[in-house]
Amino acid sequence: MTRGRPRKDPSTLQRWTPPEGWSRLVAWISPEEKKALKHVAVEAEVSVADLVRSLASGLASGVITHEELLGHVNRGKQVMEKIPTLFERDERFKVVDRPRAECAWVFDGDGVGTEKLDGTNVRLTVRSGRLVRVEKRRNPGKEHKAQGIVDGWYVDTTADPEDKWILEAAGNTDVTAWADGEHPCEALGPRIQGNALGLDAHLCVPFNTDAPVLETAPRSYAELREFLAELDSRYAPGHLAEGIVFHHPDGRRAKIKRKDFPRSA
Template sequence: MEEEVKRRGRPRKDPERLARWTPPDGWSRLVAWVSPEEKKALKRVAVDAGVSVADLVRSLASGLAAGAITHEELVGQVRRGRQVMEKIPTLFERDGDFRVVDRPRAECAWVFAGEGAPTEKLDGTNVRLTVRGGHLVRVEKRRNPSKAQKQQGIVDGWYVDTDEHGPEDRWILAAARNTDVATWPDGEHACEALGPRIQGNPLGLDGYLCVPFDLEVPVYEAVPRSYEGLREFLAELESRYAPGSLAEGIVFHHSDGRRAKIKRKDFPTAV
């Protein structure tokens, strides 16, 4: 009998193979909705591994069940991805002019309870750098949902690859290449790309760089947590990355992954 040639791909592409395969007793089917970009990313990994996407997902589940990857490691990766992709809520409610008023948002109550570490909010472009062995191997940028996608219920952004030859990605790539990643641990690092031609360069920087959220964002001490206190504090807060320039705002980071923000320009101007 000829040895059956193992083909790459999903069983449904081979009806005869699908008809011969029966899941073991007790197995159940898992279905998840993913974006086109997420689907493409899964397929890329599956192709590199020489397996189907289904086998890729099953391998992850098997590794978790067998202890090859711990619960804490997996949850940590999920939280890191969720932190950079979800929109960060503003501390206070807004009025008709879109300025904040002295009315804390319920989901940010933990900040007013004294929880979370305050860090500088940087006004640049959200990117993700992949590092291997101290070398930059991939640069991605954030893609936000379109108006039509928002109407479909898609509210969180995702990452897509930058275009090496695309003029729209020129300055993002300049920031990435000008960032020293030699001591960064292997993995994907969400960053803020900053520089003269990025988002109007509010800090007045002379060069380009990427600041990794998980490695280099300093914590401010003695930050007030009241409406008036934050208003006065931000009016004079100097940026750690551009001394002499005012910081854009503050982001509070909770140990469980939650975040909340407040910007200097969120407050109404003095009259």
């Protein structure tokens, strides 16, 4: 192997001086996010820094359009940010009749409501109609929250027994007609989250395509409380629905669950 040119002064480190006008970009990311970036960088045979620069260069030169990038960014934000609950909570962690500011669009009548399915949050990655990756959502623990980490993230499933039923659900899901990309889903079935919907088999249901639409879902505190108290599941009739997720056209979401409300007035 040939050696590179020696430094002019072997006792000092070589320094690189950026061109005039360049600026340095620093961002804090989780270990899982760093791993994901490294994985792409290795496949592209570049460093992570050059990967980020390539993205910026593509935007600057028009190779990547703002619309294309914003679509991926919005999907990523949905993963990073926990879906907000419609109302503020009291000291018992039950909702009170005080709408959260970031959910104002729901009370303005925007978006559409879908049934919130009672399972566990996963993400399936599909390429050419084939399932290539299965991830599960991880929520921050006390140690993370002490570090200021309050939003959840996705991690890869493994061969460990705790992921067995998630992987079975993913394997039972027909993705042949799904578009390429990452699809947030709810994993459901007999061995997942107590099987509140009484299903006979494990499977994954995409949030934005297969969750039943609730056209008549109300939007006030009192009406939602009454509506959810007896809402029969559209996905598994004969079982109570867990709640409602409202979807805004721009990708924002908001949720409310039956158990969020206090038992008595």
